[in-house]
Amino acid sequence: MKVATASQMQNLDRRAINDFGIPGIVLMENAGRGTVDAIYRHFPDIGSKKVIIFAGRGNNGGDCFVIGRHLINRGIEVNVFLLTNKEKVSGDARINLELYQKMGSLYELKSEEDLFNFKNLISQGGLIVDAILGTGLKSEVSGLYREVIHYINTLPIPVVAVDIPSGIDANTGKVLG
Secondary structure: OOOOOHHHHHHHHHHHHHOOOOOHHHHHHHHHHHHHHHHHHHOOOHHHOOEEEEEOOOHHHHHHHHHHHHHHHOOOOEEEEEOOOHHHOOHHHHHHHHHHHOOOEEEEOOOHHHHHHHHHHHHOOOEEEEEOOOOOOOOOOOHHHHHHHHHHHHOOOOEEEOOOOOOEOOOOOOEOO
16 A cells, blocks of 8 residues: 655645646545545445544544535434534535534534543444544644544544544654644
8 A cells, every 4th residue: 555645645635736726625525435435345334333523623624524424425323523613614624514514413522521521422433533633733632632532542443534543643653642
């Protein structure tokens, strides 16, 4: 398998948008749909499971809203947990957030107390999608993001990461959270 570094992936995205005229929202839709296809390949019994999605406010989170829509369209129960106030989501991610909200359940996790309050609902999932942080991560993860990443890692539930597992530096592989 070929793996791109963060800078290589950012360059590919930039070229797709600037050189080939592919809008960022189309790239986001393709990434989300491709992730759903991969989920079905690796988890053929996914139709009988609830999917829990953790989203950050950036484009990785935007991918997750696309994933959520496509899973719902296939009849799967989805709960998205956004690790910020939804008003902080912008750009293409915001468009996909608004589309997702017309179809599925969205919960805002703004504190460790929120995480504690939702642990029962989260633990009912049969699959977790990690779309918290993507290839743009450059510094140590702290606070709520770190707590959620650690919590996900303790669960006996399979995890599918969008782009890269949250907390990993995409250039070095170093664990930052």
